[in-house]
Amino acid sequence: MSAWKKLKQDRLAMCCLVFLSSVVLVGIFAPFFAPNNPVAVDTSLRFAGPSFQYPLGNDQLGRCVLSRLIYAIRPSVLLVLFALSITVMIGTVLGLISGYYKGRVDNVIMRLCDVMLSFPSEVITLAIIGIFGVGLQNILLACILTKWAWFTRVIRTAVMQFSEQNYVQFAKAAGCSTFHVLTHHILPMTLSEIAVIFSSSVCSLILQISGFSFLGLGMQAPTPEWGMMLNEAKDVMLSYPTLMLPPGIAVMLVSASFGFLGDSLRDAMDPKHEPAVTKRKKIRSTV
């Protein structure tokens, strides 16, 4: 059974997938979905409750909360995905080289990773912000710099393990090219590993970026970002606690969905893992 078929039977995974794709779509086409301009200030509407024109109400400057939430998908989700894709690509290429060729190349790459991993990532992020200034792109740059080493390590370990397998030995012995071996026998195996590290770091990165924006080091006002919306809501937490809810719930839902989806993907890509539903069906049909 193919991975896709298995994934389709997993209800939770499909819900997450549908939810995340709609989030991405809404983010890309934010101007169509947002009812108002996210940065338009209207002081007469400060802390107004939900209305037909402003479905989630207005914030402390009278801006439309829903529109801000929708526009914030761009930095909070799309940019994170973009930065992580670059990181994963770097990690995959280096991990493949390192794990497949071993020897000297591997040693050099691994020592480089050790150096990168010996700095706490927060310190690197703060250092980069210190050098290049405050801003989301610098936080993403810091993320790429700190995460590639970890990705490389994880992927290298997987590649090493798979390149020892007998089917790889056979393919090499029979005269397949290195490219064929890598693309047919090693990369597909590491995909499930990649799915898991990707999804788990999406969660941590969304939270991290929200955290840095919350501290005022990430996205700069007035551009909306979930962490920054939380930060602004914090100032009026006691008088208008409901302002915390939209960005907080959005962060939670998106990162939880990525986590669930990653786990389901790993299970779906394991050919030996049969979903519980089909097992039950099989037993029933044999009885």
Place this chain on the structure above:
Amino acid sequence: MLTVRHVNKTYHNGGFFSNNRQPVLFDVSFEMKSGECLGIIGESGSGKSTLGRLIVGIEKPDRGEILFQGQNVWSREARLGHISAVFQDYSSSINPYFTVLDAISEMLKIMGQCDKKELTHMVVNLLKQVGLNAEYCNKLPHELSGGEAQRVCIARAISTGPQFLVLDEAISSLDASVQTQILNLLKELKERYQMSYLFITHDIQAVTYLCDRVLFFHNGQVIEQSSVSKLSQIKNEYSKKLISSVIPFENIKK
């Protein structure tokens, strides 16, 4: 056909800065003629599998050369379609994402056969040769028993019609009845296609059944060669011990 000349192999042990090298093969030389079947026996750790890996070009010898029909086996083109291998551990010998059909047709595809119908037909034919029926095409490796997996491996190995097959303990992990079946199969294939085998094993009975000539291996060296019909005339103490330890009834006869 196959010439192994003064091959040495050492393995690095220790860390980044260490230069310790453990010798595994020491000055190994022998020749194989076309259509001949050569058995290699030796105790565990004597370097038999290492020699096998060198011959199929997975690893490179430190010194010496291995030529197949005059070409160095290290070059991929010299091996493609001509040399193939079956390894001991059948549990990981087929890509777990591949069906039996994918696994057997992999090399055929690389050799330029791409018509889907034709491929399926060829695979079914190969499966028939190793005694499996067409229903196995869509099975995944974890749905096969050990013996079936090993047969699929043999089918995959002979799919390109190679002249030379390296069998590294290809039957050692199977039970006796399956072993005999596969030995018979190999013998039949050998006679039908004039294939040459390099048969690495602990099992001297299998060697006497299948092979023409035997190399005795000890500590990475060839200590004696003998044709199977003259096994009783071997002189080296160590090879005598090897034979008697595997076939205890020879001692009893004495």
